[in-house]
Amino acid sequence: MQLADVLRGELGTYKSGDYLPSETQLAQRFGVNRHTLRRAVDVLILEGRVLRHKGRGTCVLPTPIVYPVNAASAYSKTLSGMGFRSEAILLARRQRPAHPDEARDLALAPQEPVLELQTLRMLDEQPISLITHCFSARHHAALEGYGGGSMRQHLERKNIALKRVSTLIGARTPSQRDAIRLLMPRHTPVLSIRTLSSDATGKPFELSRSVSRADRFQYQIISGERHED
Amino acid sequence: MQLADVLRGELGTYKSGDYLPSETQLAQRFGVNRHTLRRAVDVLILEGRVLRHKGRGTCVLPTPIVYPVNAASAYSKTLSGMGFRSEAILLARRQRPAHPDEARDLALAPQEPVLELQTLRMLDEQPISLITHCFSARHHAALEGYGGGSMRQHLERKNIALKRVSTLIGARTPSQRDAIRLLMPRHTPVLSIRTLSSDATGKPFELSRSVSRADRFQYQIISGERHED
């Protein structure tokens, strides 16, 4: 822990992307065994400050900034208002049969086809959230033109106004796939948010599941306002 | 990882509270070095399944169950309605000068005294949340009789109806103190929730900060209803 403290203090002398001196060199410099040094670096990895690459070295990660995200408005609007470049990239679009719980929440027949869109939300060039939107395939026309950007804005252009019905917020460590796509260590917690939204008629329309880096993302709710996206 | 899988599979053969065979014995049985065995056990510790005690051994923890908590009503009510014994224990009560951000949120003069109450919320004998309530010391009379149980109910008996103003939800790993009080490993994420509530006149009254085991607690928001505790 002492060694980890020293190393953590020295991280500021590197630029993000820099590689630390090799384990052998650092171990020699501090007069400890390479194992001992590795265990100290393990702490920094658990904290998400550095990343080890076999055969290459240990590189320094950018210090994350925490962005509070207001639940009352769309992601993009809040964030761009704060002067950050917000971007949403469409990663995948596919059609598949609904899972039992999806069918229940979206009021579909079991196995009825759903349209699944997966987007990656970036903030200041840094991945923040991985969002999976799930709609009944009946609505595929409304989602035809979507190729990234704000999902809510896109639906508004199609004259569909969504209203949040329920939100479930939890935290966990990311799956390996999620960790890779969010460029984060597996040991750093993520906020996992699941929302169900209905259209103007009150019928369930969209089920969204998102995974967000908790070290860069906080969920804010201002009461009195309605929270939508 | 292979060894960890084997060990995890065998955990079912122990009762919670049992101690595993010693590291030397297990290492010998699997034909690996003690280090290797320790690294496998590290995985189970990270998963929160076992706990190591120096000089004593490695004991098996009870498998946690996840209880969804509806944010729209008081903790206690929702949970007791589900048939779980919910309990809130008063850990500490003290008066101290307000921190700058507390003074800001509660609209106090800098350094003005605040009353801090810390409670531990248990569910089925298991610690779930650690809550720090913070009030202006001017309200000490209203909190005189409180010795545990639902804070909201207590204030209602004093004719104080709180209204949630804002909620900020994040996730992180617990501090050592928090991990100890929640009887959880430091590597398992916690939900950290910060709320500001005002009284009927709209003046800020209570600032609460809570830390909850994310493996046993989820935050649910049902729209349309007001979310209060």
Added chain:
DNA sequence: GACTATTTGTTCGTATGTATA
């Protein structure tokens, strides 16, 4: 209370495998 055996905690030395440049 002192002593001893047991068990986990930590560090070192050494060797070998594997990915990368």
Added chain:
DNA sequence: ATATACATACGAACAAATAGT
């Protein structure tokens, strides 16, 4: 093809906490 750097494993020793005598 080679050197470098991280990944993994083994063996040994000692420290520190615990439990029992």
